[in-house]
Every structure is written in C-alpha cells, then in structure tokens.
Amino acid sequence: MFGTNLVDRRTKPERIADQAWQQLISAVNAAGDSVRDTARSARRGGHRLGDEAGDLVGSAADEARHRASLAFDALAGRRPALPWTLLIGAALVGAAVGWAAGTAARAAGSREDRAADDIEFVDVDRPNSPVGQDG
Structure with a gap:
C-alpha cells in the first residue's frame, strides 16, 4: 500500500x-x-x-x-x-604534444645560445688609419 x-x-x-x-x-x-x-x-x-x-x-x-x-x-x-574517456584521452594527447613542442623549443633555443657564444670578435686595424683612432 x-x-x-x-x-x-x-x-x-x-x-x-x-x-x-x-x-x-x-x-x-x-x-x-x-x-x-x-x-x-x-x-x-x-x-x-x-x-x-x-x-x-x-x-x-x-x-x-x-x-x-x-x-x-x-x-x-x-x-x-559526458564521454570522460575521450576527454581524458584528448587531454593526455594535448599534454604530450605541448611537452614535445616545449622540449623542441628549448632545444632550438639552446642551439642558438651556443652559436652566439662561439662567435669570436677580433680587432682589425684598417689601412690608412692611425692605431688607436679607429672610429
């Protein structure tokens, strides 16, 4: 009842x-x-x-x-x-792609820094110029 x-x-x-x-x-x-x-x-x-x-x-x-x-x-x-498995999978793929892009960017940046450190500056006297008055 x-x-x-x-x-x-x-x-x-x-x-x-x-x-x-x-x-x-x-x-x-x-x-x-x-x-x-x-x-x-x-x-x-x-x-x-x-x-x-x-x-x-x-x-x-x-x-x-x-x-x-x-x-x-x-x-x-x-x-x-909501399809949680699909959303979580997409988030993990996005995180992996972001990590890979960040790692690649850091590697490219460190290569440029090393190239800048390897540059050697040399003083050169110009012809017809008195020494110490290059300007």
Whole structure:
C-alpha cells in the first residue's frame, strides 16, 4: 500500500516515461526470445550456424538494451553522460604534444645560445688609419 501511494504521486511525464520504458523492455525481451528460438532451431540444423546466431543474438540483445536505456533516459529528461574517456584521452594527447613542442623549443633555443657564444670578435686595424683612432 505504501508503494502505491508513491506511484500515484509521480508526475505525468514520469508515468509516461515509466510506461514507455516498460514497453521497450517487453519489446526487447520479445525480440530476444524470438531470435533465441530461431537461433536454437538453427543450432539444431548446424552447429556452426548456431554459434554464429548465438553470437548475433548476444550482440543484438546488448545493443537493444543499450538503446532502450538511452531512450528511457531521454524520456525521463536526463542528458547523456559526458564521454570522460575521450576527454581524458584528448587531454593526455594535448599534454604530450605541448611537452614535445616545449622540449623542441628549448632545444632550438639552446642551439642558438651556443652559436652566439662561439662567435669570436677580433680587432682589425684598417689601412690608412692611425692605431688607436679607429672610429
């Protein structure tokens, strides 16, 4: 009785989302049962064909459950989660590229400093110029 009071207090969109979810679950289960029955009969006809159908049933059922979950979330007004693995991977790649660029820039800068240190200045007397009055 306690549970029925909570169910009655839900908002209309929540009830609609729950009904849609239940319909999706029943459709997925019905489709899965139908495909499993077909796979069983195919397996009796040929073991290799049955194995392939069993794999197909598993992947199709997983995909159907995933899509049903996304549909329920959309009906409930929830936004999809951020792809954290993709974001973290992009950040790591960016950090690696930045590190490589910084290292290359420091290496190029140190080469220029060494070239400037290797320059030797020599005093040269100009012809027709008295010594000490170059100017």
